[in-house]
Amino acid sequence: MKTFAVVNQKGGCGKTTTSINLAAGLADLGKRVLLIDMDPQSHASLGLNIKAGELDLGLYDILLAVGEQDGPRLDDIVASVGKNLDLIPSSIILSAFEQKLAGAPGRETRLLEAINAMEGDYDYLLIDCPPSVGLLSFNALMAVDHVIIPIEPSFFSLHGLGKQIESIQLFTEKLNHPIEIHTLVTLFDRRTRLSREVLEEVHKHFGKHTFQTVIHNNIRLKEAASYGSPICEFDRHCIGFHDFQALAQEVLLLKTREVQEQPTEMLSPRPVRNGILFSFKAPDVRSLKLVGDFNNWTPDKNSELEKGEEGNWEKVMTLPPGKYHYKFIVDGEWREDPGNPNSIVNDFGGIDSVVEVKPVEFPELMQQDRSLSMEADQQEAS
Ligand SMILES: Nc1ncnc2c1ncn2[C@@H]1O[C@H](COP(=O)(O)OP(=O)(O)OP(=O)(O)O)[C@@H](O)[C@H]1O
Ligand SMILES: [Mg+2]
Structure with missing residues (x-):
């Protein structure tokens, strides 16, 4: 399961809009997604038409009961809010969590433990965080491998961002839990100079850690939230829909940390003397096949590694x-190439790895050939 927390202590920068629509966008691409509303304001729950205050049991009760035998579990409060999309709703009582657990051991890992005890099976987990630094956000950070920081282009949007990122890193280092940070420019308006300048600054400071997709300021996103729908259900023709579809595809293509840290000699595929070498490190599997455009995706005898x-x-x-x-x-399971950073979302919402074979040119040899043939011509002529 790939796990993401949407975090920024600055209010109103698009955390909840991102959480709802990225979760729904991934679900729309066929992934099973769980969204956890970790904000006592419950905006993600409301934006998906769930009124958590009306429920008997909530996330607060589950987090308090972690570790208790026969205590309530996340499975007990999960709500199905769309095809492939489930939600753990929040409620205002969650704001008492920090005070209630002050000084309690293991208080930062309550959510992680609750998730680990869940029976539901998901491809993606997203957590919408409150606009504050506190125990709720720390619990979210401990439960994820990736953080998405939405940045809205305003005069103060970059102010304090460096410090915030530093504190996330310090926190995760202290608890020995590395996290990958990604920034996302939201509420973008190409017509304003401020938007363009903030985008440029974000790219300058965060480079490849910034999503290529930007989320434009689009009234349809606001309207969708007020109707309790994600944009992919509300309007599939607006720019907000296209932005979140592009973001979901970009998220699908993110590689796990292990892949990025693979030594270069392990990278697959790579050109060798007699062709292209495909490789896959898997000591414990029984059968490994390679299928693609080149063999009509047929897993026959010739496709075996x-x-x-x-x-x-x-x-x-x-x-x-x-x-x-x-x-x-790999043992019957279709997998992308973990050593290849080039991949593409296919027509089925899955991921294919991509290899480009360049034409081989031998300029020196060709030149040699040409001069040899000229010599032969001259000899023939004389
Ligand atoms: N791309 C967008 N286009 C238009 N309106 C947007 C967009 N993103 C967010 N909004 C609107 O801006 C407001 C704040 O957005 P949102 O609730 O997503 O921010 P937030 O960071 O979750 O806020 P908080 O810090 O209070 O949790 C909402 O009214 C939302 O509908
Ligand atoms: Mg919010």
């Missing part, structure tokens, strides 16, 4: 120049 040293499976393919989509089949 050979198991080499240290559980590294390999196959060399001789391919004409071109761009190919492909996947591995």
Whole structure:
């Protein structure tokens, strides 16, 4: 499960709008998604038409009961809010959580433990955080591998952001829980100079940690929230829908940290003398196949990789120049290439790895050939 907390202590920068519509966007692409509303204001719950105050049991009760045998669990309060999309609603009582647990051991990992005890099976978890630094946000940080920081282009939007990121890093380092941080520009209005300047600054400071997608200021997003619907259900023709669809696709393409830290000699695929070498490190699997555009996605005998040293499976393919989509089949399960950062969302909402084979040119050899043939011509002529 890939896990994200949407965090910014600055109010009104688009955390809840991002949480709802990214969660719904991923669900729309066929992923099973759980959204947790960790904000006592309950805006994410309201934005999905769930009135948490009317429920007997809430997130607050579950977090307090963590560790108790036979205590309530997240499964008891999960609400289905769309196809592939579930919500853990919040309520105002959650604001008492910090005070109630002051000084209690393990208070930062309550949410993590509650999630671990869940039976529901999800591809993505998103947590909408309150606009404050406190125990609720810390619990969210402990439960995720990624943080998304929405930044709305205002005069103060970048003020204090560096300090906030530093404190997230310090907190996670202290508790030995590394987190990847991503920034997202929201409420963007191309016509204003401030928007363009903030976008430029964000790219300058956060580089590849910034989503390429920006979320434009779009009234339809506001309206969708007031109708209790995500944008993909409310209006699939507005720019807000397209922005969140693009963001969901970008999120699908994020690689896990292990992949990014893979040494370069492990990277797959790479050109070798007789073709393109595809490799996949998996010491404990029984069968590994390679399928793609080049073999009509057919997992037959020819698609099998050979198991080499240290559980590294390999196959060399001789391919004409071109761009190919492909996947591995690991003990029957279709997987993208963990060593290849180039991937694309396919028509089914899944991810294909992509390899481009460039035409091979031998300028020196060609030149040599040409001069040899000229010599032969001259000899023939004389
Ligand atoms: N891209 C957008 N276009 C238009 N309106 C937006 C957009 N993003 C957010 N809004 C509106 O701006 C307001 C604040 O957004 P939102 O509630 O998502 O921010 P937040 O960071 O969650 O706020 P808080 O800090 O209070 O939790 C809401 O009224 C929302 O509908
Ligand atoms: Mg909010």
